[in-house]
Amino acid sequence: MPTIKNNFDRINKEIMSTALSCGRNIDTIQLIAVSKRKSVETIMEGIKAGAKHFGENYIQEAVEKIDRIGKDGIYWHFIGHLQSNKAKFAVQYFDYIHTVDTLKLAKAIDQQAKKIDKVQKILVQVNISEEKTKSGSNTKDTLQLAEQISLFKNLSLQGLMCMPPYFLDPEKARIYFKQLDHIKERIIALKLDNVSMEHLSMGMSNDFKVAIEEGSTMVRVGTSLFGGRD
Numbered sequence: 001m002p003t004i005k006n007n008f009d010r011i012n013k014e015i016m017s018t019a020l021s022c023g024r025n026i027d028t029i030q031l032i033a034v035s036k037r038k039s040v041e042t043i044m045e046g047i048k049a050g051a052k053h054f055g056e057n058y059i060q061e062a063v064e065k066i067d068r069i070g071k072d073g074i075y076w077h078f079i080g081h082l083q084s085n086k087a088k089f090a091v092q093y094f095d096y097i098h099t100v101d102t103l104k105l106a107k108a109i110d111q112q113a114k115k116i117d118k119v120q121k122i123l124v125q126v127n128i129s130e131e132k133t134k135s136g137s138n139t140k141d142t143l144q145l146a147e148q149i150s151l152f153k154n155l156s157l158q159g160l161m162c163m164p165p166y167f168l169d170p171e172k173a174r175i176y177f178k179q180l181d182h183i184k185e186r187i188i189a190l191k192l193d194n195v196s197m198e199h200l201s202m203g204m205s206n207d208f209k210v211a212i213e214e215g216s217t218m219v220r221v222g223t224s225l226f227g228g229r230d
């Protein structure tokens with residue numbers, strides 16, 4: 001059985017060789033270790049292996065784990081579906097929230113951030129494959145949502161996130177990654193305040209290489225790093 005350290009080193013090598021092969025600077029790509037449903041002990045192993053960015057999906061579970069692990073030198077990314085009534089905890093505990101997909105949620109996060117004098121870094125999640133069952137802003141509404149978000153003083157919109165359908169052949173996800181990058185470019189062209197758009201959060205265990213080729217700056221890897229989830 002490969003250890004988490006073995007996996008971490010292998011994935012980093014793959015990120016590096018992919019970046020090299022498409023002429024990208026490795027420093028612009030972050031590996032986010034997705035630790036949902038993994039124990040504090042497993043996360044500590046990840047930290048020992050060198051991981052600095054962790055992604056969590058469930059507020060309650062994350063709060064309990066972050067209280068034990070702390071935030072020193074670690075960046076916590078919220079990547080799950082967020083309800084407005086949990087915005088307070090997301091703001092208190094997370095450096096980035098990747099899954100803002102409605103004005104209502106953006107507003108709730110802004111209000112909570114204001115209370116603790118924080119400028120919350122967020123990404124807008126886009127329902128890039130337009131599946132009815134999936135979260136994310138509709139592609140046609142995303143520009144307007146970005147404009148509305150730019151008016152909130154305690155939000156800093158840093159980019160876009162997507163989760164295409166799972167394909168056995170990762171090449172099939174490429175078109176969705178391209179589309180997300182295209183929406184990003186259109187938002188940049190609007191030159192909005194408080195909007196930097198430096199990040200594309202895309203690519204998971206099975207398709208992160210394709211995502212890097214299409215401009216991903218945050219790959220969210222769980223299974224390949226920590227093994228399967230129960």
Ligand SMILES: *Cc1c(COP(=O)(O)O)cnc(C)c1O
Binds near residue numbers: 034080204205220222
């Ligand atoms: C679980 C999850 C991941 C990680 O998926 P793996 O296939 O295990 O790498 C990435 N992003 C989101 C939003 C997730 O929920």
